[in-house]
Amino acid sequence: MHRFLFFIFLLAIVISCSQKEKKNVSETIKYPNQDAPLALLMRNMFIDMEEMKVSVEEGKSIKQYLEKHKAILTAKPTDANVKSETFQSMGMAYLASLKELENSNKEELLDNYQLLVNSCLACHNNFCPGPVKRINLLKID
Template sequence: MNLRLSSFAVFIICLVSSCSTKEKDEVQTVRYPNQDAPLALLMREMFEDMEEIKASIADGVAIKSYVEKHKQLLTATPTDAAVKTEQFNGMGMAYLANLKQLEEGNESDQLENYKALVSTCLACHSNYCPGPIKRINLLKLD
């Protein structure tokens, strides 16, 4: 009887541990809920570009040009087509104007121009797709 009870206990333990492992494998955090939308993919690249710009400014290094690449934000397909409004396009144009000002401006104005660029990102994301705001705040420079 003891052998039978021990075998049953081992079986239950194996069953429980295999179920909990399966649950852990099935539960995944969704980091990028809009991963397939071209605009969402572009926005992730734009964030990485902004990290490079931030590092360049902090290190006193010349900034690469991103205007041509970032212009795609006006034409890239969003997850939700309703996002592409006149307001979205206006904010996109403001972002591109600030990016151009940063890239072509005087070195003495770089920090202020960069801050304006980050502010443009935050303003747009306050109206559209607020999820990345916490991450965009990481781009701020003092």
């Protein structure tokens, strides 16, 4: 009887540990660069872009995000080689597009928003293509 209970206890521990391991693996796959400041910033930028999309769809001016998003030029990436001149140029182009969007009148909102989304796609097609599918969700048809 004791052996049976011991076996059940041991089995429960093995199952519990394997479930925790599966959770950690899926989290790593969802966010493979989870600790890099640039990756964290990009996730927050995506959330901001979702807010912008709603504002644009409703024809409302967007909040100011430029100061927060300027960190794109200085945040530490997972791979230091990413911070090339091309990355810096694309980051500056993104920030210029964001500034243009923030200063848009109602008639320019949609076009300037689409330019901003396209600047995200252009950069991610060059440096980190993983989020492209998700960025495409930001488009307004």
